[in-house]
Amino acid sequence: MEKERKxxxxxxxxxxxxxxxxxxxxxxQGMTRVSSKHLSEKMGVTASQIRQDLNFFGGFGQQGYGYNIEYLYHEIGEILGLHKGYTTIIIGAGNLGHALANHSNFKKRGFRLLGVFDKNEMLEGSTVGGVQVYHMSKLDKFMRDNEVDIAILAIPKYGIKEVADKLVSLGIKGLWNFSYSDLDIDPSVAVENVHLSDGLMTLSYRITQNQTQP
Amino acid sequence: MEKERKxxxxxxxxxxxxxxxxxxxxxxQGMTRVSSKHLSEKMGVTASQIRQDLNFFGGFGQQGYGYNIEYLYHEIGEILGLHKGYTTIIIGAGNLGHALANHSNFKKRGFRLLGVFDKNEMLEGSTVGGVQVYHMSKLDKFMRDNEVDIAILAIPKYGIKEVADKLVSLGIKGLWNFSYSDLDIDPSVAVENVHLSDGLMTLSYRITQNQTQP
Incomplete structure (x- = not known):
């Protein structure tokens, strides 16, 4: 069931x-159900907002009962596509590439890392996070031989556009971009631009304005 | 002028x-002013939302003119506290600690990294991102000798609570937490919990639901 929810x-x-x-x-923690009130406190949004959010996907709550946690967890996982087992590659075997390759939550969420690519030939054949490092020149062949859904761009912004365009031409479906430079590419490809410093600036705001609680 | 904006x-x-x-x-890019319409397209929110947002801080726009970019940039920087030159330390000299220490945008935004701490004694005396690595046992003295505003927690979730509590007892103002475990600490300290996998799940959603554009 792949309803479009544009x-x-x-x-x-x-x-x-x-x-x-x-x-x-x-x-x-062994809980089986949760009230929208409890969930709303945890999420920091109103109970009515939670009902509105979940109504986009058909509801799930029951008046006077709240939410069945296992069912809702499973349904949201489906909506997020976590059952698909999307495959990923990481571009860039630097510190950030290493940190992301070793991030245990990605595997826990069903994502499968297939390989890491770097322009440094010396790194070829080494392993990062349990997968092999390939030279960038092997990217074309690798993507023809393997179905790769998502590329994680753990490289600086210099040259990022060329790498992104190449991945798009090779059929990538999504780019998770850590280059700190927003990508403007083919609109059929999903892009998540990560700006880590936004979090630090938010923290700075909260310290400055004495708003320690979000 | 430090108005509280609770x-x-x-x-x-x-x-x-x-x-x-x-x-x-x-x-x-050499631009001097921007219409709320243009800014709203860039931000992906409505022009009225932008006016509402900025009205929390006193406005800044002029009917028929839009926004003076340099003035608004400066004012938002002040609101964010970027002129304060907040000092930071990083806990954890692993791959993520290295990547964060070398992240050029933090310095660009006015944050000053003073030191990196790790429990591995072998790393003491080495440098990361231009600053010295200290053993964790030096944390107390370092924080008494230096004014440290923000600690960046680039360590796994095991033991994170003890490290966070110690930093709080030593007077830290804010914690930027990459342990993927939400911290529950003294409410007078600001905490930003980073969950990198949220971005990957959002990307997974957009691929699954064919919503490539945000």
């Missing part, structure tokens, strides 16, 4: 991973 | 770093 606002989409994480924690 | 919603606060980045880019 009109879900991005702010709602961005809350889904948090719902998923919190529900997963509750499951781990 | 009631700014977190969603608005989280947009401020993006306004700041975009305005900085426009300045770099």
């Amino acid at each position: 009109d879900v606002p991005i702010v709602v989409i961005k809350r889904l991973p948090r719902y998923y994480r919190y529900l997963g924690e509750m499951l781990g | 009631d700014v919603p977190i969603v608005v606060i989280k947009r401020l770093p993006r306004y700041y980045r975009y305005l900085g880019e426009m300045l770099g």
